[in-house]
Amino acid sequence: MNDVRYSAPNSLDEASKAMMAAGGAGRILAGGTDLLVQMRSGMQKPGVIVDIKKIDEMMSIQDLGGGSFRIGAAVSGALIGEHKALKKAWPGVVEAINLIGSKQIQGRASAGGNLCNASPAADSGPALVAAGAMLTIHGPNGRREIPVEKLHSGPGRTTLAPGEILVSFTLPARPKGSSDAYLRLIPRTEMDIAVVGVGVNLTISGGKCTAARVGLGAVAPTVLLVEDAGKALVGSSLDDAALEKAAAACRAACKPINDKRGTIEYRTKIAGVLLKRSAAIAIERAKGN
């Protein structure tokens, strides 16, 4: 770690310029809970560290009305968890983000960082994919928006171009009778990496499911949107048969690896189990809305 420079610009244009000027050696610093560990282990050797926490847009939560929120990519998990309106509107998204690490980690770690670190097992991924979050990206050529499931291109890799910075993610407005939930399986009670993570976001109207999205994590190189699982739920009364069909779609979408946390067979089976359990929570919550 020689000759590292630190800059904390006040605007996205400056931050983007600093990243471009650094060539491939620029690294964005939000909460630092991944970056500093990677620097210490030698996995990352940045020439320039661009701290984006002085940029207001990246540090604020905006209530856009109707259950829609725009959340700055660098907002800490702790602040997201303390935002009552956001927690009420999007309990699944908030619980996923709040599962990341200890209170100390929550004090700094951001959902934007969790996404850009691009771990297939990142907890924010499945919940945000289920939510249909849109990402706002700022780069040298201006701004663009992409659905969250288009961010990852592989483990540790994103589709961000040089100089591009993830600014915020926007959760859409939802009709009455909507809610969401996220569940993951870990061998411990807390503070571990997901073996499987499932986010479910659904809307119920007149006893029927009118909209559903399912996000699946830790079972493929990137977080997955399981469209077939959503389709299996829409139009149903969310009965056991529909839930089993959605669980089967989740199992079919799995392309996991064998590792110390779980085998291919185990992860695939659990993906179906967690779909049913998180759907049950989302259904209970939706009925109360």
Add this chain to the structure above:
Amino acid sequence: MAKMHITTTINGEPTEFLCDPQQSMLDVLRDNLGLTGSKEGCGSGDCGACSITLDGRLVCACLMLAPEAEGKKIETVEGIAKGDQLHPLQKKFVEFAALQCGICTPGVLVAAKALLEKNNNPTETEVRFWLAGNLCRCTGYDKIIRAVMDVAADMRGAAR
């Protein structure tokens, strides 16, 4: 390499220091400022021995760059006692023998204080979850949890 000049507040005292851009806050506290209460256990945010608060928010000093301290307020374990007067948490930890080797203790105290400032009536589950980021290899945690619960009860009693 150019050193950075940082102006901050540590335990209520306006403080200035020079640091390398990639130096961690923990290294500056310990090596530059002589505040060796915060410990380095893992250096990767898993153990909590370096817990401090940054603008009132509980964080790991090992996962914070020192230049990020510019204009902020930092509290460390050294700021918990007021002169010779130990904080109620410190007294209770002694009374309950809520420590053995002591390496985790500064971080546990900082974290427990942050909890009680937010919530002086935590359930045992809440205390255990809050302190899940502070690893202790000696006590088995029970004494720590009981000490924190007892301080919370005292605080509530005093407030009545």
